[in-house]
Amino acid sequence: MDGTRKKKVTRFSAHLVLIIASFFFMIPFIWMVSTSLKPLTQVFTFPPEWIPKPVKWSNYIDAMNYIPFFTYLKNTTIITLVSTIGAVLSCPIVAYSFAKLKWPGRNILFIITIGVMMIPGQVTMIPLFLLFEKLGLVGTPYPLIIPAFFGIPFYIFLLRQFFMGLPDSLREAAKIDGASEFRIYWQIMLPLAKPAVLAVGLFQFMASWTDFIGPLLYLTDSVQYTLSLGLQQFQSQKGSEWGLMMAVSTMMTVPVIILFFFLQKTFIKGITFSGIK
Amino acid sequence: MKGDIPLAENMNSPKTGPNKQINITAKKRLGNWGEYKTGFLFVSPWIIGLLVFYAIPLFSSIYFSFTSYSILQPGEFVGLQNYKNLMNDELFWKSVYNTVYFAVFYVPLGIIFGVALAMMLNMKVKGMAVYRTIFFLPTLVPHVALAVLWMWLLNPGFGLVNGVLSTIGIDGPSWLGSETWSKPSLILMSLWGIGQAVVIYLAGLGDIPEDYYDAAEVDGANWFQKTFHITIPLLTPVIFFNLVMGIIGAFQQFTLPYTLTQGKGTPANSLTFYVMYLYDNGFKFFKMGYASAMAWVLFVIIMALTAFVFITSKRWVHYQGK
Numbered sequence: 274m275d276g277t278r279k280k281k282v283t284r285f286s287a288h289l290v291l292i293i294a295s296f297f298f299m300i301p302f303i304w305m306v307s308t309s310l311k312p313l314t315q316v317f318t319f320p321p322e323w324i325p326k327p328v329k330w331s332n333y334i335d336a337m338n339y340i341p342f343f344t345y346l347k348n349t350t351i352i353t354l355v356s357t358i359g360a361v362l363s364c365p366i367v368a369y370s371f372a373k374l375k376w377p378g379r380n381i382l383f384i385i386t387i388g389v390m391m392i393p394g395q396v397t398m399i400p401l402f403l404l405f406e407k408l409g410l411v412g413t414p415y416p417l418i419i420p421a422f423f424g425i426p427f428y429i430f431l432l433r434q435f436f437m438g439l440p441d442s443l444r445e446a447a448k449i450d451g452a453s454e455f456r457i458y459w460q461i462m463l464p465l466a467k468p469a470v471l472a473v474g475l476f477q478f479m480a481s482w483t484d485f486i487g488p489l490l491y492l493t494d495s496v497q498y499t500l501s502l503g504l505q506q507f508q509s510q511k512g513s514e515w516g517l518m519m520a521v522s523t524m525m526t527v528p529v530i531i532l533f534f535f536l537q538k539t540f541i542k543g544i545t546f547s548g549i550k
Numbered sequence: 551m552k553g554d555i556p557l558a559e560n561m562n563s564p565k566t567g568p569n570k571q572i573n574i575t576a577k578k579r580l581g582n583w584g585e586y587k588t589g590f591l592f593v594s595p596w597i598i599g600l601l602v603f604y605a606i607p608l609f610s611s612i613y614f615s616f617t618s619y620s621i622l623q624p625g626e627f628v629g630l631q632n633y634k635n636l637m638n639d640e641l642f643w644k645s646v647y648n649t650v651y652f653a654v655f656y657v658p659l660g661i662i663f664g665v666a667l668a669m670m671l672n673m674k675v676k677g678m679a680v681y682r683t684i685f686f687l688p689t690l691v692p693h694v695a696l697a698v699l700w701m702w703l704l705n706p707g708f709g710l711v712n713g714v715l716s717t718i719g720i721d722g723p724s725w726l727g728s729e730t731w732s733k734p735s736l737i738l739m740s741l742w743g744i745g746q747a748v749v750i751y752l753a754g755l756g757d758i759p760e761d762y763y764d765a766a767e768v769d770g771a772n773w774f775q776k777t778f779h780i781t782i783p784l785l786t787p788v789i790f791f792n793l794v795m796g797i798i799g800a801f802q803q804f805t806l807p808y809t810l811t812q813g814k815g816t817p818a819n820s821l822t823f824y825v826m827y828l829y830d831n832g833f834k835f836f837k838m839g840y841a842s843a844m845a846w847v848l849f850v851i852i853m854a855l856t857a858f859v860f861i862t863s864k865r866w867v868h869y870q871g872k
Contacts, residue, residue: 284675287670287673287675288675290670291670291671291673291675291681294667294670294685295681295684295685297742298684298685298687298688298742299684299687300699300703300710301687301688301691301695301696301699301742302687302691304699304702304703305691305695305699316702317702317705317708318708320713321710321713363595363596363599366592366595367592367593367595367596369592370588370589370590370592370593371593374585374588374589374592375582375585375586375589376585376586376589376590376593377586379589379593382593382597385600386596386600389600389604391794391798391852391853391856392604392608392849393798393801393802393825393845393848393849393852394802395802395825395828395829395845395848396607396608396611396845396846396848396849397603397604397607397608397611398832398845399607399611399614399832399838399841399842399845400606400607400608400610400611400614400842401603401607402833403610403621403838404602404606404607406621420599420603422595422599423595423596423598423599423600423602423603424595424596424599424600425599426604429596454585454588454592455588458592479689479690483690483692483693485692485693485694485805485808485809486804486805486829490833500692501692501693501694504692504694504695505694505809508698508812513698515698518694518695518698519695519698522691522692522694522695525692526690526691526692526695529690530683530687530690533683533686533690534679534680534683537679537682537683537686538679540749541749541752541753541756542753542756543753544749544750544753545753545757
């Protein structure tokens with residue numbers, strides 16, 4: 274009796290703490306959605322009105338006309354999807370090689386990989402920009418896509434940790450059956466690493482989807498802009514269209530929220546630090 | 551013919567040790583070579599990526615840092631001039647100060663908040679997926695929108711924060727408009743968006759075997775003891791990882807202050823962070839040599855700090871099963 278009551282109290286207080294904390298973390302989202310439905314005059318009022326009246330649905334239509342919304346959406350989607358595919362294709366196979374195959378220099382190269390994770394992006398930013406400039410790729414989305422196909426150190430690290438945790442016996446057994454290394458990787462090990470691959474895919478998706486500095490550097494023509502760059506266009510010298518800006522922000526955020534909600538458990542399972550050395 | 555017979559005999563006789571062994575080692579070597587080849591083949595995309603996107607840019611930026619290179623004109627070799635100029639550049643020192651200030655507060659606070667939040671989100675209660683998504687929300691909202699939201703929340707006139715403060719009799723500061731309060735404001739905003747670090751802590755908490763807690767329960771340990779004698783020590787490898795990433799991230803603070811001040815670092819350059827100034831030099835003033843020198847100074851600072859963390863980590867990072 275006492276035990277169950279104690280449990281109930283703990284569970285209740287757990288929910289209470291979580292709900293109070295959640296409230297603080299919800300504010301940005303609530304405000305974003307609420308502003309997206311307000312006329313400009315109601316945006317900055319105090320005390321704030323959380324529920325807009327009247328609800329101005331037309332902000333969403335106006336926002337899509339204010340900036341070339343569908344062009345930006347298409348650009349963002351292409352960059353995000355292609356770079357996510359790139360990361361998901363390249364990183365697992367590299368990580369598998371680090372985790373399960375033996376070759377001379379493997380450990381040194383892995384240490385270098387971890388070291389590379391610590392290079393600030395700004396150190397390589399200028400030479401990379403000049404490289405892409407020489408290749409004539411500045412002003413195209415390629416600089417935002419190509420690198421993902423050649424492995425990203427943080428993702429390689431995460432995936433390698435995950436592969437390390439998978440038993441060698443599966444590989445040995447498949448080998449005795451005469452399977453090629455690529456088949457072992459593709460048909461046995463990669464499916465087992467699904468949570469980690471998913472985590473990497475989601476990380477890359479979110480990074481590309483909201484990336485600001487990359488498009489700012491490389492996309493010179495406004496026809497190629499992504500949504501995160503397009504958001505800036507709602508702020509102008511003449512005044513800012515907050516409601517419209519938040520409408521686009523909401524449309525940008527909702528798909529990622531849905532993705533995270535359904536995948537969070539697998540996502541977290543995919544990140545493992547056991548066996549870290 | 552004659553030569554064949556002993557060989558055939560050898561094959562069948564039990565004393566064929568040496569011969570067979572040679573055969574096996576040859577095969578093994580061949581097998582190893584096969585594995586080497588696959589290993590190299592599988593890792594080859596990353597070797598190209600490492601060279602093209604990391605190693606070559608890294609080393610060419612050393613070279614650029616010794617030149618007066620800009621996109622507009624081919625640079626000349628100027629030796630250490632860029633570095634000398636940096637030492638006399640007041641705005642450079644200001645940006646160093648701002649960045650260090652931010653890092654000193656943000657990194658430790660980020661770890662404390664991050665671990666605490668992750669522990670909360672690791673409780674076994676219903677609806678956790680909803681809570682986790684909510685805590686992750688600030689990281690999903692685009693930065694430009696976040697910047698606008700914070701400008702509103704922290705507005706001295708009609709902002710929510712000062713509104714709440716005034717109801718309890720506190721006259722709030724002008725936050726982003728004040729030289730003293732602009733950086734604390736940014737620290738507050740950044741702490742709010744630590745969802746990514748929390749996810750990594752959550753993963754670390756999931757790796758701690760349940761057995762330890764069961765054993766502690768049997769021994770009558772309370773929540774406090776379990777947290778400080780099981781959870782925190784076993785989480786140290788993850789804390790270590792996030793500490794290193796946190797330092798790197800803090801020194802690379804860019805998007806939030808950039809969008810918040812529209813690239814100006816106002817008021818009075820109190821929000822001009824290192825990378826913002828670097829970006830301005832490289833891509834606004836086209837002083838790419840100068841910006842490369844800044845990038846290298848940053849790299850050396852980060853490397854020194856990381857090395858320091860690595861050295862001390864032996865004292866406080868505990869690995870499971872050791």
